[in-house]
Amino acid sequence: MAYAPYSKFTVGAALLCEDGEVVTGCNVENISYGASICAERTALVKAVSCGQIKFRAIAVTADANDGFVPPCGVCRQFIVEFSANMAVYLAKPDFSTVLVSSINSDIQQLVRDSVAARNLAYCPYSKFQVGAALITTDGETFTGCNVENIAYGGSICAERTAIVKAVSSGKQKFKAIAVATDNIKTDSFTSPCGPCRQFIVEFGSDTIVYLAKVNDLATVLVTDIKELLPLSFTDF
Ligand SMILES: [Zn+2]
Numbered sequence: 001m002a003y004a005p006y007s008k009f010t011v012g013a014a015l016l017c018e019d020g021e022v023v024t025g026c027n028v029e030n031i032s033y034g035a036s037i038c039a040e041r042t043a044l045v046k047a048v049s050c051g052q053i054k055f056r057a058i059a060v061t062a063d064a065n066d067g068f069v070p071p072c073g074v075c076r077q078f079i080v081e082f083s084a085n086m087a088v089y090l091a092k093p094d095f096s097t098v099l100v101s102s103i104n105s106d107i108q109q110l111v112r113d114s115v116a117a118r119n120l121a122y123c124p125y126s127k128f129q130v131g132a133a134l135i136t137t138d139g140e141t142f143t144g145c146n147v148e149n150i151a152y153g154g155s156i157c158a159e160r161t162a163i164v165k166a167v168s169s170g171k172q173k174f175k176a177i178a179v180a181t182d183n184i185k186t187d188s189f190t191s192p193c194g195p196c197r198q199f200i201v202e203f204g205s206d207t208i209v210y211l212a213k214v215n216d217l218a219t220v221l222v223t224d225i226k227e228l229l230p231l232s233f234t235d236f
């Protein structure tokens, strides 16, 4: 619904009133830029002008290349006017892909390493080859592929292969992991399975995850382990 002909940056907001009513808003720009209004304030002024002044939470969704888009300063002032305790939820409409040519050369290499590792996959049962490349905080790379077993439960994924190689070589701090697959069936990116996510988060919740499709290496999907494994089990 956003009217954003100047910035082309569309934002949506949903405000939860104390009585459970939800009031939505979008950004509405104007050729006199200063007259433009953000999605958060659109929702707030709609709600206030309908008699609502108590709010529980606001959710904001924008499609930024990487990361979430928090409210601007003016919207923050508007939000705090009504409640200093209002919960703010930031969302992304979907995961973002980036051009491989736009990422750091060490990460480009990491993606290439994951593609190469995939060729070593031992997967006679699934025939689904996966490669992974893990880069440590000090710049060392460990690769892995999936290694299946006729006792299916004994199989190991590419991501965990790379992690166990790194850990058994004395490395436990990781910057990023790239995973390469060729999902011709759905033409979608393949993300790490649950146990691999649990393995990744064990060694740090900031690890960035790059997903690559070997049939189209121009772009990769960028996410991180926090996004892939929210509310993760990391302490007891
Ligand atoms: Zn704003």
Ligand SMILES: [Zn+2]
Binding pocket: 157, 158, 159, 160, 192, 193, 194, 195, 196, 197
């Ligand atoms: Zn896995």
